[in-house]
Amino acid sequence: MPSTMILTIDLGGTKVAFGAIDEHGAMHFNERVLINNLHGDAVGTLITHKISQIIKQFDKGRLQINAIGVSVPGIVRHQTGRVWVPNIKGWEDYPLKENIQRASSGIPIILESDRTCYVLGEKWMGCAKGCDNVIFLAIGTGIGAGIIANGSLVKGANDIGGAVGWMVHSAPQRGKADSSGCAFESCASGNGMVKLAQGMMNGTPGNNSTLISDSLKAQHIFTAYDTDEIAREVVQHCIKQWGMAVANLVSIFNPEKLVLGGGVFGPAVRFIPEIRQEAKKWAQPVSEKLYALEASQLGKDAGLYGAAYAALQFLNARINEERVS
Amino acid sequence: MPSTMILTIDLGGTKVAFGAIDEHGAMHFNERVLINNLHGDAVGTLITHKISQIIKQFDKGRLQINAIGVSVPGIVRHQTGRVWVPNIKGWEDYPLKENIQRASSGIPIILESDRTCYVLGEKWMGCAKGCDNVIFLAIGTGIGAGIIANGSLVKGANDIGGAVGWMVHSAPQRGKADSSGCAFESCASGNGMVKLAQGMMNGTPGNNSTLISDSLKAQHIFTAYDTDEIAREVVQHCIKQWGMAVANLVSIFNPEKLVLGGGVFGPAVRFIPEIRQEAKKWAQPVSEKLYALEASQLGKDAGLYGAAYAALQFLNARINEERVS
Numbered sequence: 001m002p003s004t005m006i007l008t009i010d011l012g013g014t015k016v017a018f019g020a021i022d023e024h025g026a027m028h029f030n031e032r033v034l035i036n037n038l039h040g041d042a043v044g045t046l047i048t049h050k051i052s053q054i055i056k057q058f059d060k061g062r063l064q065i066n067a068i069g070v071s072v073p074g075i076v077r078h079q080t081g082r083v084w085v086p087n088i089k090g091w092e093d094y095p096l097k098e099n100i101q102r103a104s105s106g107i108p109i110i111l112e113s114d115r116t117c118y119v120l121g122e123k124w125m126g127c128a129k130g131c132d133n134v135i136f137l138a139i140g141t142g143i144g145a146g147i148i149a150n151g152s153l154v155k156g157a158n159d160i161g162g163a164v165g166w167m168v169h170s171a172p173q174r175g176k177a178d179s180s181g182c183a184f185e186s187c188a189s190g191n192g193m194v195k196l197a198q199g200m201m202n203g204t205p206g207n208n209s210t211l212i213s214d215s216l217k218a219q220h221i222f223t224a225y226d227t228d229e230i231a232r233e234v235v236q237h238c239i240k241q242w243g244m245a246v247a248n249l250v251s252i253f254n255p256e257k258l259v260l261g262g263g264v265f266g267p268a269v270r271f272i273p274e275i276r277q278e279a280k281k282w283a284q285p286v287s288e289k290l291y292a293l294e295a296s297q298l299g300k301d302a303g304l305y306g307a308a309y310a311a312l313q314f315l316n317a318r319i320n321e322e323r324v325s
Numbered sequence: 326m327p328s329t330m331i332l333t334i335d336l337g338g339t340k341v342a343f344g345a346i347d348e349h350g351a352m353h354f355n356e357r358v359l360i361n362n363l364h365g366d367a368v369g370t371l372i373t374h375k376i377s378q379i380i381k382q383f384d385k386g387r388l389q390i391n392a393i394g395v396s397v398p399g400i401v402r403h404q405t406g407r408v409w410v411p412n413i414k415g416w417e418d419y420p421l422k423e424n425i426q427r428a429s430s431g432i433p434i435i436l437e438s439d440r441t442c443y444v445l446g447e448k449w450m451g452c453a454k455g456c457d458n459v460i461f462l463a464i465g466t467g468i469g470a471g472i473i474a475n476g477s478l479v480k481g482a483n484d485i486g487g488a489v490g491w492m493v494h495s496a497p498q499r500g501k502a503d504s505s506g507c508a509f510e511s512c513a514s515g516n517g518m519v520k521l522a523q524g525m526m527n528g529t530p531g532n533n534s535t536l537i538s539d540s541l542k543a544q545h546i547f548t549a550y551d552t553d554e555i556a557r558e559v560v561q562h563c564i565k566q567w568g569m570a571v572a573n574l575v576s577i578f579n580p581e582k583l584v585l586g587g588g589v590f591g592p593a594v595r596f597i598p599e600i601r602q603e604a605k606k607w608a609q610p611v612s613e614k615l616y617a618l619e620a621s622q623l624g625k626d627a628g629l630y631g632a633a634y635a636a637l638q639f640l641n642a643r644i645n646e647e648r649v650s
Contacts, residue, residue, distance in 0.1 A: 075611070133482040145577070149486070154474040156579020156612065157458040161474070163609035166576035168569050169493045183607065244493050251491035252470070252577065254481020282508065284488035286400070287481065 002026065005063055006311045007054055007107075009047065010071040010114070010303030012263070013087025013141060016043075017300070018050055020058065020065070021308035025125040029054065030304070040090030048103035055104060067108045068100060069311030071117035071303035073140075075160055083111065087141060108318075110311045114138065115162050116153060117306025118296070119146030122259050124309040127297035133255040136296070137164070137245065138262035143185040146306075149253055165189065169244045188241035190218040190264035197221055197234045204230070222267035239271050243278025250291055251284040261296025269295045327351065330388055331636045332379055332432075334372065335396040335439070335628030337588070338412025338466060341368075342625070343375055345383070345390070346633040350450040354379065355629070365415030373428035380429060392433045393425060394636030396442035396628035398465075400485055408436065412466060433643075435636045439463065440487050441478060442631025443621070444471030447584050449634040452622035458580040461621070462489070462570065465588035468510040471631075474578055490514065494569045513566035515543040515589035522546055522559045529555070547592035564596050568603025575616055576609040586621025594620045 002022030010017040014036070020029035033050060035043055055065050074085035081097025088094075100109050112120070119136035122128040128136075128148075136146040143165035147154035155161050165185030186192050194216045201213050209230040211220060224231035246258055260272065276293045296302055327347030335342040339361070345354035358375060360368055380390050399410035406422025413419075425434050437445070444461035447453040453461075453473075461471040468490035472479035480486050490510030511517050519541045526538050534555040536545060549556035571583055585597065593600075601618045623630050 133486075147577075149474055149479040149481070150477045152475045152477045154479070154578065156474070157581040158579055158612070158615055160609065160612050161458075161577060161579035163576040163579070163612065166607065166609040167494075167573050168607045248492050248573070251488040252472075252486060253479065254483055254486035254488070256482040282491065282493045284485065284491040287483070287485050287488065290483055 002028075004066045004312065004315065005058065006308040007051065007065045007068045008070075008304045008308040008311070009051075009068065010117070010301075010307060011047075011073055011085065011088075013073065013085075016047060016050070017304055018054060019301070019304040019308070020054065021305065023312055025305065025308075027301070027304075030301070035088070039088060040094075043088050043091070044094065044096065044099045048099055051100060051103045055107075065104075065107055067110060067311040067315055068104055069110045069112070069117075069307030069309075070096070070100070071114045071307040072096070072111055073114045076111045076113055078111070078159060081109075081111065108311070108314060110307070110314045112307060112310045113144075113146075113155075113159070113162070114303050115144040115146035116155060117146070117310060118261060118302045119148055119259070119306070120153075120309045121298050121302040121304070121306030122261075122296060123148060125298060125305045126259075126302065127294050128257055128259060131255075131257050133253060134257045134259065135249050135253060135255050136259045136261060136302070137242075137249065139189060139242070139260065139265040139268075140263035141190045143189045143245075143262075145249065147253065149255075164245060164249065167245060167248060169241075169248065184241060184245050188238045188245070193218045193221055193234050193238060193264070196237060197230055200230045200233065218264045219267060235268070235271065238268075239274050240278055242268075243275045244282055246275060246279040246293065247282035247288075250279065250287050251282075254284070254287040255291050257292045257294060259294055259296050261299065261302060263300075265296075266299065327353075329391045329637065329640065330383065331633040332376065332390045332393045333395075333629045333633040333636070334376075334393065335442070335626075335632060336372075336398055336410065336413075338398065338410075341372060341375075342629055343379060344626070344629040344633070345379065346630065348637055350630065350633075352626070352629075355626070360413070364413060365419075368413050368416070369419065369421065369424045373424055376425060376428045380432075390429075390432055392435060392636040392640055393429060394435045394437070394442075394632030394634075395421070395425070396439045396632040397421070397436055398439045401436045401438055403436070403484060406434075406436065433636070433639060435632070435639045437632060437635045438469075438471075438480075438484070438487070439628050440469040440471035441480060442471070442635060443586060443627045444473055444584070444631065445478075445634045446623050446627040446629070446631030447586075447621060448473060450623060450630045451584075451627065452619050453582055453584060456580075456582050458578060459582045459584065460574050460578060460580050461584045461586060461627070462567075462574065463587035464514060464567070464585070464590040464593075466515045468514045468570075468587075470574065472578065474580075489570060489574065492570060492573060494566075494573065509566060509570050513563045513570070518543045518546055518559055518563060518589070521562060522555055525555045525558065543589045544592060560593070560596070563593075564599050565603055567593075568600045569607055571600060571604040571618065572607035572613075575604065575612050576607075579609070579612040580616050582617045582619060584619055584621050586624065586627060588625075590621075591624070 004023040085091040132151040145164040329348040410416040457476040470489040
């Protein structure tokens with residue numbers, strides 16, 4: 001019988017996942033709601049309504065929600081509880097914590113960035129159990145990393161660390177060399193893949209690509225990999241970029257494990273051996289031999305587990321504080 | 326009156342610095358000894374003789390050495406006390422701790438990598454006091470970084486983290502674009518600067534450079550900056566590389582401070598505003614506004630202070646353990 005229940009929320013740009021996870025990591029509830037074209041307060045209202053609903057539902061079953069953990073795809077301003085979420089219009093400085101508070105009457109609320117949640121989730125219930133030096137490289141619409149070094153989260157002085165999408169490593173460029181360099185994210189995120197493919201299609205009149213430029217998504221590119229030359233070129237370009245990023249992180253952090261995941265990465269699991277091969281060219285050679293490169297084990301639930309774990313850690317810290325005082 | 330005295334040693338490829346620092350950070354002794362052409366055991370003997378001498382000297386003054394801290398320019402294998410120091414011939418797997426033990430009869434010995442010592446030194450007695458998120462980018466013969474994130478040292482699973490010299494970011498290349506990329510260290514370390522200048526001199530017949538190719542050192546290049554075109558080009562190339570490395574570290578760690586130092590960097594202090602300007606082009610734009618970029622305050626003594634601090638922390642941890650048990 002669980003003694004603690006966390007309502008856990010994974011915010012995305014197109015959908016919100018809700019879950020209830022107990023202190024043993026058992027998932028008691030898991031539902032995804034599309035946000036579609038909603039923006040601003042409408043997204044907030046969708047979330048708070050759903051929270052009220054879930055709390056009532058648990059109340060009926062005489063189960064209490066002890067805390068709410070939220071995975072935020074952007075920047076969390078912990079002092080104010082406001083968030084910046086680039087993928088939701090009108091959420092440049094949105095009072096998320098305050099709004100959830102109104103719907104949840106006194107239940108503690110913990111907000112964490114999605115990348116932090118991903119690595120926490122894998123450490124708690126996924127492929128990084130027991131790892132004190134581990135990185136989750138999240139490849140989605142954008143690119144970020146959740147980092148645990150020496151057992152401690154690397155979030156930076158203002159909670160915006162792990163912005164590895166901004167890393168510069170321009171080496172393998174397609175076509176003419178670009179002396180201005182290339183930020184990792186713009187080359188190798190979901191958006192980057194789409195833009196690169198579109199550029200190649202427009203720049204190659206008479207190409208016989210089966211990709212459809214207008215509604216193109218990263219998953220279409222992966223699907224067409226075996227049959228479409230442009231798709232293959234884009235993915236190969238990304239493998240080089242991902243490999244260099246992995247190499248840089250391995251040289252800097254000397255981790256025991258590096259986990260690849262995120263909304264776009266799923267179909268790229270088959271390329272992990274190639275990514276490792278590419279990383280081998282660049283990484284510090286001793287560290288290069290000493291880490292495991294693996295796909296996320298929790299997949300689309302990594303954020304839910306991680307936000308739940310962050311909330312559990314908050315509750316435990318509070319209990320310890322009370323014991324001491 | 327100090328209650329604790331640390332014998333602190335900063336090993337370099339060409340000289341060894343010895344110091345005695347008390348728990349308040351006061352330096353009671355500071356001497357540099359050239360190693361010149363010594364290698365293998367001869368370097369070990371030089372060190373252990375000097376240690377015996379210093380211990381005797383303090384004995385006479387009725388002062389006890391409580392611990393020995395050593396800054397090692399390479400990899401420390403903590404389990405065995407053996408070290409890999411690429412700049413000392415024959416020190417691929419040298420039993421440094423064991424040898425010092427013989428000369429110091431039971432005094433605790435703490436070995437740390439030089440980059441870790443640098444950042445610890447600046448945090449304890451230099452420009453990074455009170456910083457919980459700070460990076461020391463050490464530019465010497467090679468390039469490495471000492472990193473403190475969330476108050477905790479980032480040393481990696483095998484103590485070889487911070488190998489930022491292996492970062493790949495090839496963008497501003499001189500001459501023809503090199504599609505194979507460029508590891509940071511080979512472009513922008515002391516060795517890299519010398520090789521680049523030599524290549525430019527040999528590749529430009531009739532150049533009127535005042536640099537002398539055969540005995541060239543990084544400091545000659547800095548000295549010639551205002552009057553020599555090749556020197557200026559090399560330094561400008563390094564400013565771009567250092568700027569990109571700073572940008573990557575700022576994006577990844579969101580530090581409050583990044584300290585530039587190391588054996589080669591000294592004369593480059595005047596270029597810090599240009600390095601910052603270059604970093605601004607690449608770094609995560611919020612983090613970019615929130616960090617200080619400064620020169621090492623402790624300069625050539627950073628390693629001595631840091632090794633002393635590591636030893637003090639070891640002694641404090643031991644006292645706390647004894648209290649608990």
